[in-house]
Amino acid sequence: MKIKLTSLYVDDQDRALRFYTEVLGFVKKADFRQGPYRWLTVTSPEEPRGTELQLALNDNPAARAYQQALFQQGQPAAMFFTDDVRGDYERIKARGAEFTVPPTEAPWGSMAVLSDTCGNLIQITQLNWQG
DSSP states (O other), X not given: OXXXXXXXXXXXXXHHHHIIIIISOOEEXXXXXXXXXXXXXXXXXXXXXXXXXXXXXXXXXXXXXXXXXXXXXXXXXXXXXXXXXXXXXXXXHHTTOEEEEEEEEETTEXXXXXXXXXXXXXXXXXXXXXX
């Protein structure tokens, strides 16, 4: 088995698409509409055929409550991996992202946490070992 798709609830799909492409640097993979429903995904430009991230509208009360609870607890809704947390921090911050946790060293590597402007905290992580 392979993981090909995971979903992240957002409170505004257009704003999410701008953030995940223009600020984080992902690329739009799919954008289809059927009536009021919109299927929207992004992927890494480093792996265009890799795992997709669905930016799903949080119009479901359970999804909205889950998203808000994670945010209020300071729990990241998603984690992205990088080879250079500090470099990505500077690049992403220069594009207007607001970080809640600046680059921080840990025994396993380093990480930083930012708001995606759509109701989620996102963690970027650099590991000290090959995983």
